[in-house]
Amino acid sequence: MLRFIVRRLLITIPTILVVISITWALIKLAPGNFYSGEKPLPPAIEKNIREKYGLDKPWYQQYGKTMWGIVGHLDFGTSLKYQGQSVNTIIKRSLPVSAAVGILAYLLALIVGVTAGSIAALKQNTKWDYSSMALAMLGISIPNFVLGPILVLVFSLTLYWLPPSRWEGFPSRNLVLPVLTLSALYMAYIARLTRAGMLEVLRSDYIRTARAKGLSERDVLIRHALRGGLMPVVSYTGPALAFLLTGTVVVERIFALPGLGNYFIQASLNRDEPLIIGIVAFIAITLLLMNLLVDIAYAYLDPRVRYQ
Amino acid sequence: MATEKNPDHEDLVHIGPENAVAEADVHPDEAGTFVRGTSLWRDAWRRLLKNKLAVVGLVVVIVVTIASIIGPTAIKAIFGFTPDFIPTGDVNATRSLPPFTGPNGQFTWTHPMGTDNAGRDQFARVLQGGQISLFVGILSTLVSLLIGVTYGAVAGYLGGRLDNVMMRIVDVLYSLPYVIVVIVLLSMFRSQTPRGQLILLFIALGSVSWLTMARIVRGQVLSLKNQEFVLAARATGVSTPRIIFRHLIPNTLGPVIVYATLTIPQIMLTEAFLSFLGFGVQAPIASWGSLAADGIQNIAIFPWQLVFPGVTMALTLFSLNFLGDGLRDALDPQMRTV
Numbered sequence: 306m307l308r309f310i311v312r313r314l315l316i317t318i319p320t321i322l323v324v325i326s327i328t329w330a331l332i333k334l335a336p337g338n339f340y341s342g343e344k345p346l347p348p349a350i351e352k353n354i355r356e357k358y359g360l361d362k363p364w365y366q367q368y369g370k371t372m373w374g375i376v377g378h379l380d381f382g383t384s385l386k387y388q389g390q391s392v393n394t395i396i397k398r399s400l401p402v403s404a405a406v407g408i409l410a411y412l413l414a415l416i417v418g419v420t421a422g423s424i425a426a427l428k429q430n431t432k433w434d435y436s437s438m439a440l441a442m443l444g445i446s447i448p449n450f451v452l453g454p455i456l457v458l459v460f461s462l463t464l465y466w467l468p469p470s471r472w473e474g475f476p477s478r479n480l481v482l483p484v485l486t487l488s489a490l491y492m493a494y495i496a497r498l499t500r501a502g503m504l505e506v507l508r509s510d511y512i513r514t515a516r517a518k519g520l521s522e523r524d525v526l527i528r529h530a531l532r533g534g535l536m537p538v539v540s541y542t543g544p545a546l547a548f549l550l551t552g553t554v555v556v557e558r559i560f561a562l563p564g565l566g567n568y569f570i571q572a573s574l575n576r577d578e579p580l581i582i583g584i585v586a587f588i589a590i591t592l593l594l595m596n597l598l599v600d601i602a603y604a605y606l607d608p609r610v611r612y613q
Numbered sequence: 614m615a616t617e618k619n620p621d622h623e624d625l626v627h628i629g630p631e632n633a634v635a636e637a638d639v640h641p642d643e644a645g646t647f648v649r650g651t652s653l654w655r656d657a658w659r660r661l662l663k664n665k666l667a668v669v670g671l672v673v674v675i676v677v678t679i680a681s682i683i684g685p686t687a688i689k690a691i692f693g694f695t696p697d698f699i700p701t702g703d704v705n706a707t708r709s710l711p712p713f714t715g716p717n718g719q720f721t722w723t724h725p726m727g728t729d730n731a732g733r734d735q736f737a738r739v740l741q742g743g744q745i746s747l748f749v750g751i752l753s754t755l756v757s758l759l760i761g762v763t764y765g766a767v768a769g770y771l772g773g774r775l776d777n778v779m780m781r782i783v784d785v786l787y788s789l790p791y792v793i794v795v796i797v798l799l800s801m802f803r804s805q806t807p808r809g810q811l812i813l814l815f816i817a818l819g820s821v822s823w824l825t826m827a828r829i830v831r832g833q834v835l836s837l838k839n840q841e842f843v844l845a846a847r848a849t850g851v852s853t854p855r856i857i858f859r860h861l862i863p864n865t866l867g868p869v870i871v872y873a874t875l876t877i878p879q880i881m882l883t884e885a886f887l888s889f890l891g892f893g894v895q896a897p898i899a900s901w902g903s904l905a906a907d908g909i910q911n912i913a914i915f916p917w918q919l920v921f922p923g924v925t926m927a928l929t930l931f932s933l934n935f936l937g938d939g940l941r942d943a944l945d946p947q948m949r950t951v
Binding site: 335336450574 | 791892909924928930
């Protein structure tokens, strides 16, 4: 087990560095500069700006400085657009927003998806199966930026049940619509994965054995079938996290939530270089560490994985 | 062995002792008669036609595609305006009209999906947006096919340490927040021309969506490479690239087609997502994503500006997904995962 973790870490750390380097290179290779606007700046001012931000140094010194700041001190520098705010402050402020929406959405997707998928598998080829799978397909096909506004139109602007947008702290009714919008896709995926996994497990010999030795249907399901049937869902956690992160970008934009995704889009549009690199680095680190945890959990649950 | 050919139907095979593996294979009634020889593709087609949802999906996809291609031209011929025609003169016409409504509130067939803020016909714009969305979806899928199939086949056929390294790279790329990197790429290299942005878009989308394809093809090649036909090719001195491209890849076509069908809606969704955020297609080019993004601005007052492009897109993706699922069940009944 320890060897497995060490081997995974040996892959994870270089990957994080590669992602940060690619982002850095993309920004540096792109034509223009963050200060180049509609009108060209007077040469003296341009020279001052280049000196202030270290742009007059050779590229490897700039790269070294950025990487050393991130790796050595976990310091991403200062934002260019939000004057006087460090990237770390911005991340610290916006992370709770994204995390609240993302975690709630994933939990909701897990609960609803596993339930619907199990019911569909147990009642295969009945109307329960067909209707939940059709709903799941709908969830996969409706873009979240269409679903979100439609939910707002119905529940906020027509029925006046829920507030349409804004962030008002963690437990608040403002979170209902963003969480629903974000979780629809994962709910659908998890339902399909659960159904496929459960169908395979329910046909297996050990379930027949469990039934044959007289266990109640409930015990067979919960203690035996779900354990094996949920393995595809566990292994989907990694990609789901990646997609949740990109999903929050849209959801935060629709519902005007001051989360990481919203800052990232603003930074990309404004060419706020330190903030872009900071958020990409932060997302890459979080994502890859989470993936590492998922891998370890998977190896723990299914010992065959360790020896691959 | 001379096989008798039916003069009228070239593809009918004579059932007789010469074509039978064993006497027992020939049904007594069929001996000496002609039946249609069946192939993998014909079997698959028959299974697909049995799947009602997949057939509906196929029909919808064909209808939407044809409508997108000829729609704008047909509307120009019938009503006399192009998708980017902005009416001038009548003040009432230069605002967003509800579906089936004329400038003075009367019923009319001219704008079945209403008009947008500038008074442009939504129906024509949705059809033209469909051209772009489908174009990006298909072209990016081709880019991802090219990379994924080659990568997977090479890794699978050469095997060993190289395979290990290549698949590890795929594993690593899998866990990356690639959409985030694509956003950085698209915003930094924002092209000055809409056409340039479009090319950038499908290269970016294609080059990040080949991973699953590479895995599928590798798996197929692994199971194919030890079969006799590969051995025969190698024994007769066929070069390695030729074995990969002429002998192995054509045999992986079934799963590749299935997965390509499922990749198109995914890429269209990503394109719409990027266009929605403002990193995708640029005006005057519009896609379903950018039309929906425009519509969201006015959702409370002019809901039809969002509803029509959004629903058209969802319907198309829905159909493509059902078609892909149906194809998977038809072509490879064993490959039933998500």
